[in-house]
Amino acid sequence: MTKQLQELCRQVRRDTVQAIYFAGSGHPGSSLSAVEILVTLYFKGVLRIFPEEPDCPERDRFILSKGHAAPAYYSVLAHRGYFPVERLWTLRKLGSSLQGHPNMEKLPCLDCAVGSLGQGLSVANGMAFAFQYRHQPQRVYCLIGDGEQQEGQVWEAAMFAAQHQLDNLCLTVDCNGMQLVDSICGIKDLRPLGDKWRSFGWHVLEIDGHDIEALYQAFQDAAAYKGKPTVILAHTVKGKGVSYMENQAEWHGTAPNEEQYKRAMQELSQEVL
Numbered sequence: 001m002t003k004q005l006q007e008l009c010r011q012v013r014r015d016t017v018q019a020i021y022f023a024g025s026g027h028p029g030s031s032l033s034a035v036e037i038l039v040t041l042y043f044k045g046v047l048r049i050f051p052e053e054p055d056c057p058e059r060d061r062f063i064l065s066k067g068h069a070a071p072a073y074y075s076v077l078a079h080r081g082y083f084p085v086e087r088l089w090t091l092r093k094l095g096s097s098l099q100g101h102p103n104m105e106k107l108p109c110l111d112c113a114v115g116s117l118g119q120g121l122s123v124a125n126g127m128a129f130a131f132q133y134r135h136q137p138q139r140v141y142c143l144i145g146d147g148e149q150q151e152g153q154v155w156e157a158a159m160f161a162a163q164h165q166l167d168n169l170c171l172t173v174d175c176n177g178m179q180l181v182d183s184i185c186g187i188k189d190l191r192p193l194g195d196k197w198r199s200f201g202w203h204v205l206e207i208d209g210h211d212i213e214a215l216y217q218a219f220q221d222a223a224a225y226k227g228k229p230t231v232i233l234a235h236t237v238k239g240k241g242v243s244y245m246e247n248q249a250e251w252h253g254t255a256p257n258e259e260q261y262k263r264a265m266q267e268l269s270q271e272v273l
Contacts, residue, residue, distance in 0.1 A: 005039055005212050008079065011075075012075040013035055013242075015074075015078075016035075016071040017264045019074070019075070019089060020071055021258075022091065024092075025100070026091065026255055027071070027252060028245060029238040029245055029249075030238065030253075032245065033174055033176040033209070033238050034072055035240065036215060037143060037209055038073055039076060040215040040216055041219070042076050044215075044216045044219075046220075047062060048060045049080075051080055051081040054108065055108065055109075061139075062143075063114065063140070063141070064114060065119065065120020065123075065142055066117065066143060066148060067101035068253065069145075070099070070101055070102050074088055102114055117145070117148045117151055118151025121144060121153075121154055121161070121171060122156070122160075123142075124141075124157075128140040128169040129164055132168055138168070139170065140169050141219075142171045144174070146173055146175045146193075147179030147184055150190070158197070158200045158201075167229060169229040171231045173232070173233050174236055175209065175234060175236060177238065178247065178248075178249050179252065194206055197231045202230065203228040203229065203230040204231055205218045205222070205233065206235070215232075215234065218234075219232070241267065241268055242268065244264075
């Protein structure tokens with residue numbers, strides 16, 4: 001199963017690079033770092049979802065707060081059966097349902113429209129609080145970037161979730177260490193990150209964000225933990241899978257040219273051992 005999912009991750013990365021290349025714009029670095037997180041959520045039985053009935057009230061909810069990672073998210077949704085894979089090549093095209101940031105009006109299978117960073121956890125709080133108030137079993141999952149934590153709204157939301165003991169809420173932080181023009185530490189250092197979240201009243205897990213089994217176990221642990229919301233600090237590599245993009249801030253929001261695209265696709269075609 002893990003080998004199959006690793007192959008799927010490789011396909012999602014190819015889809016991501018190809019869609020951004022065809023669009024001539026997008027965010028490859030931030031998309032590629034989040035692939036294993038998204039695949040684990042959607043293909044390991046973590047999320048209770050119904051692709052054939054995407055608005056089923058019994059479904060769990062997922063908020064992609066780092067909306068610029070949409071190309072990878074769209075690929076995962078397509079392979080999970082929400083829409084045809086061929087639609088991926090319409091990314092950012094006029095009239096396409098696959099906008100640069102997820103848009104619920106364009107793509108109804110989404111649980112939230114996002115764009116401005118820092119807002120996703122607040123939305124997730126509202127959903128989780130409502131489920132808790134109604135004694136409903138649905139869980140809420142949210143994915144943010146590590147640079148996004150520089151937004152004050154994230155910490156206001158963190159306090160709310162802890163205050164209300166939202167143990168049906170699981171936040172994952174894509175800790176790739178980079179943002180738009182520099183490293184996180186070079187712009188606004190967030191360390192010690194785990195201690196910060198603990199001090200805000202959260203259950204904290206730290207893992208390798210490219211290890212599918214570690215991610216799955218962390219999501220299982222989060223579901224079992226009671227009395228506190230859980231945050232998973234998933235340590236990842238920005239631009240993962242494409243050698244010249246890895247850990248390079250300039251690939252935060254740059255589309256590859258033809259030569260770079262061919263090189264990336266060649267690297268991503270190598271068999272997973």
